[in-house]
Structure formats: C-alpha cells, structure tokens
Amino acid sequence: MGENDKNPSPPHYIVGWHKTLSGVFPVVDTKLTLRDKLFSFLVRLGIKRMGYMVNPGVYAVGKPGGDSPILVTANYKLSFDSLRKHLGALDAWILVLDTKGINVWCAAGKGTFGTEELINKLRAFNIPFLVRHRHLILPQLSASGIAAHEVKRSTGFNVIYGPIRASDIPYFLKNGCKATKEMRRVTFTFMERLVLIPIELIQSWKIVLFALLFQVLLSFPSPDTTFLSLVKNTLPYINAALSGAVLTPLFLPFIPGRSFAFKGGLTGFFTTLFFCLLLDLKGAVLLTHLFLAPSISSYLALNFTGATPFTSPSGVKKEMKFSIPLIIILSVSGIFLSIYNLWRGI
Amino acid sequence: MFLKYIKNVSTLELNASSCRGCGMCVEVCPHGVFALSRNKAVVVDKDACMECGACMRNCPFEAIRVSAGVGCAAAMINGKLKGTSPDCGCCGTGCC
Numbered sequence: 001m002g003e004n005d006k007n008p009s010p011p012h013y014i015v016g017w018h019k020t021l022s023g024v025f026p027v028v029d030t031k032l033t034l035r036d037k038l039f040s041f042l043v044r045l046g047i048k049r050m051g052y053m054v055n056p057g058v059y060a061v062g063k064p065g066g067d068s069p070i071l072v073t074a075n076y077k078l079s080f081d082s083l084r085k086h087l088g089a090l091d092a093w094i095l096v097l098d099t100k101g102i103n104v105w106c107a108a109g110k111g112t113f114g115t116e117e118l119i120n121k122l123r124a125f126n127i128p129f130l131v132r133h134r135h136l137i138l139p140q141l142s143a144s145g146i147a148a149h150e151v152k153r154s155t156g157f158n159v160i161y162g163p164i165r166a167s168d169i170p171y172f173l174k175n176g177c178k179a180t181k182e183m184r185r186v187t188f189t190f191m192e193r194l195v196l197i198p199i200e201l202i203q204s205w206k207i208v209l210f211a212l213l214f215q216v217l218l219s220f221p222s223p224d225t226t227f228l229s230l231v232k233n234t235l236p237y238i239n240a241a242l243s244g245a246v247l248t249p250l251f252l253p254f255i256p257g258r259s260f261a262f263k264g265g266l267t268g269f270f271t272t273l274f275f276c277l278l279l280d281l282k283g284a285v286l287l288t289h290l291f292l293a294p295s296i297s298s299y300l301a302l303n304f305t306g307a308t309p310f311t312s313p314s315g316v317k318k319e320m321k322f323s324i325p326l327i328i329i330l331s332v333s334g335i336f337l338s339i340y341n342l343w344r345g346i
Numbered sequence: 347m348f349l350k351y352i353k354n355v356s357t358l359e360l361n362a363s364s365c366r367g368c369g370m371c372v373e374v375c376p377h378g379v380f381a382l383s384r385n386k387a388v389v390v391d392k393d394a395c396m397e398c399g400a401c402m403r404n405c406p407f408e409a410i411r412v413s414a415g416v417g418c419a420a421a422m423i424n425g426k427l428k429g430t431s432p433d434c435g436c437c438g439t440g441c442c
C-alpha cells in the first residue's frame with residue numbers, strides 16, 4: 001500500500017508508514033524541522049493558534065512492536081512536538097487523545113484529557129490488540145484529569161505517570177519507568193517565564209490603548225499641548241504595561257510579596273516614579289501617574305496567575321478580594337485627578 | 347528556591363483513616379505536598395498545593411478532598427462577568 005493510497009497529503013511530520021498485523025500506522029519524524037520551529041514561534045506570539053492540532057490516533061516512532069511502550073499525549077501540536085523530538089532512536093507508540101487542540105495541563109484541568117476520553121480512545125483505536133503488555137505512560141501533569149484506578153478497572157491498562165518534562169522520557173524509560181523526585185516537580189524557570197511574555201504583552205494592548213486614548217483626550221483642550229508633552233504623558237502608561245506584563249513575570253521570584261497584584265503594583269509604582277523623575281514630571285501630574293500606572297501593572301500581573309504552574313484558585317480568590325477593589329479605587333481616583341488637573345489647567 | 351504563593355488557603359484535606367499508603371498522591375503531586383511515613387500519606391508542605399486535584403482524583407480510597415480548579419484571575423473575572431463558573435475563554439485557542 002503506497003503512501004498516496006492512505007492520504008493524499010499527510011502532514012509534514014509523517015515520514016513513512018509502519019506495517020504491522022494490527023494495521024498500518026504513520027511514522028513520525030523525531031526531528032523538528034524549520035517549519036515546526038517557525039510554527040511554534042508563531043503560536044508563542046499568539047498568531048496561528050487555531051487549527052494547530054494533530055489528528056487524534058496512533059502514531060509510530062521507529063519500528064514499534066507488541067512490546068513497545070505507549071506514550072499518551074494531547075493533540076496540541078506543541079505538546080506532540082515536544083514529545084516526539086525527545087524520542088530519537090526509540091521504538092514506541094504515541095497515542096494522541098482528542099483534547100481539542102489544548103495542551104496536556106490545561107486539558108486535564110478542563111477534563112478533556114480525562115479518564116473517559118482515554119478509555120474511549122483505547123477502545124476506538126484497538127489498543128488492546130496493538131500490544132501484548134498492559135501499560136500506558138501518561139504525562140504526570142495529566143493526572144488532574146485522569147483517575148488511574150478507574151482506567152485500570154474498565155480497560156485493564158495500568159496508567160504509569162511519566163515525568164513532567166518530555167526531555168526526561170528517555171531516561172525514564174531506561175530507568176524501568178521510574179521517575180526521580182526532580183522529574184516529578186514542576187518548575188518555572190526564567191526561560192519558562194520568558195516564552196510566555198509575548199502572549200502577556202499582546203493581551204495587554206487593550207488596556208494600553210485605552211490609557212493612551214485617555215491621555216490624548218485629556219491633552220487636546222490645552223493650547224500648549226505639544227507632541228513632546230503628549231509623549232511625555234503617555235510614556236508612563238507604556239511603562240506600566242511593560243512593568244505588569246514583562247518585568248513582573250520575568251523577575252517574579254525576586255519581587256517581594258506573594259500576591260501577584262502586589263508584585264505588579266510595586267513594580268509599576270517604582271518604575272513610574274523613576275520615569276516621572278526622569279521626565280521631570282512633578283506635583284499633581286506625578287500623583288496622577290502614580291495612581292493610574294501601578295493599577296494597570298497590578299492588574300496585568302494579576303492576570304499572569306493563569307500562566308503559572310503554582311497558583312491555587314483559593315489563593316487567587318483571596319488576593320482578588322483585596323486587589324480588585326483597590327485597583328478600581330486607584331484608577332478611578334487617578335481618572336478624576338487628571339480631570340481635575342485639566343480643569344485647573346495644569 | 348521555588349516560587350511561593352499565598353499561604354494558608356489550600357482546601358486540601360487528607361483523611362488518614364481511609365489512607366492505605368499506596369503512594370499515588372506522592373507520585374502525582376507536582377509540588378511535593380505529600381510524603382509517605384509508616385505506610386501512610388502525610389501532608390508535608392500544604393502551602394505549596396495549587397489545588398490541581400490530581401491527588402484526589404488518583405487516590406483509589408477517596409482519602410483526599412480538595413476543591414480543585416485553575417488558579418487563573420482572568421478566568422475568575424470572566425466567570426464573574428458572565429455569571430458562569432471560571433472560564434478562561436481560551437478554549438480552542440491553546441492560550442494556557
């Protein structure tokens with residue numbers, strides 16, 4: 001059976017077909033091409049998000065057989081890519097579940113990477129006839145969606161939770177499917193935070209645009225508005241957005257406090273103060289900026305909680321209870337203050 | 347050093363009398379909240395818990411309770427505005 005009989009144009013990461021007694025399976029490339037890298041870059045920038053899915057199904061890595069391990073993953077292309085690029089010289093099966101194009105961790109939280117989906121796909125893809133053993137390797141971060149003992153009860157398959165990071169899988173397999181303590185701990189390193197920044201920035205544009213429009217509106221009635229004074233007055237808000245969406249996430253462990261809103265507000269306050277002094281803004285104008293800018297950075301930092309792997313919903317709820325009213329009070333006072341400044345002709 | 351979030355808020359509860367010491371909770375928790383001691387699970391770092399619910403879901407003896415969810419402010423604000431449960435509005439877009 002030729003490639004063309006199966007599918008007129010298989011995705012670029014399929015490099016061949018693996019024939020077994022239980023059927024013919026697509027073989028995946030274990031090297032990422034330039035195209036894959038470009039795509040993940042675009043996804044990180046927030047472009048190309050929809051349709052970035054892999055077809056759910058069974059894929060072959062190398063030449064797997066009845067005793068090869070089965071690795072289960074989500075059908076989000078980036079999850080699939082980070083798994084296959086670490087499988088190098090191995091022979092293994094990959095079972096891709098239908099998580100609607102969402103990554104393992106989020107899909108497990110939503111329940112799409114869940115017990116029921118796994119059981120359904122084991123049946124739909126005839127997994128009991130594919131292998132002789134009864135073991136499935138799942139990413140540890142899928143555990144919030146999967147009940148291992150229920151999978152065992154209804155299918156006979158043992159769920160083994162693998163390491164959190166796909167890069168540890170080769171060692172995990174060599175080590176008899178035992179993960180070390182470090183492999184079981186989630187991390188949130190500088191690099192892991194860095195890749196999240198573009199999305200945070202893109203999500204902040206509405207707030208920045210609003211602040212800029214507000215400044216422009218405020219400046220117009222005054223006869224001595226110059227381009228320079230306009231720039232001077234809008235800079236603190238661009239700074240506020242950068243403080244909340246870039247500085248706070250990047251330097252998260254080094255900024256005092258536990259609450260994200262507090263961290264963001266603090267960063268925003270000091271950077272605003274610095275900028276205003278640099279731009280020689282004083283008095284009522286300085287005060288206005290010190291009310292408005294930190295409330296923007298605080299809000300943006302608060303929104304970063306969703307991107308981190310350690311914030312509990314109870315904690316977020318608790319910090320929102322005091323930070324949201326404070327942010328509203330600060331920004332409303334800031335807005336009134338700027339109108340008052342205008343009226344006084346400052 | 348790992349980042350620490352707000353203290354004393356986790357809703358995690360372990361019922362030691364139902365625990366049979368199978369160790370699943372120790373294995374699935376990404377924050378090392380549990381440890382095994384004399385064939386029983388013990389909570390060793392409750393403040394590190396992010397309430398993901400993995401331990402509860404994988405405990406075969408229902409010895410763990412936690413009100414699980416995602417710690418995402420945007421999701422909670424969205425939920426409040428729409429009057430639904432927390433929803434990050436990013437389904438299908440792979441934002442998280």
Ligand code: SF4
Pocket residue numbers: 364365366367368369370371372386387404405406407408409410
């Ligand atoms: S998973 Fe349940 S039974 Fe097993 S050790 Fe943890 S609490 Fe005990």
Ligand code: SF4
Pocket residue numbers: 358374375376377378379380394395396397398399400401402412
């Ligand atoms: S809810 Fe999640 S973080 Fe908390 S103890 Fe259970 S597995 Fe660990």
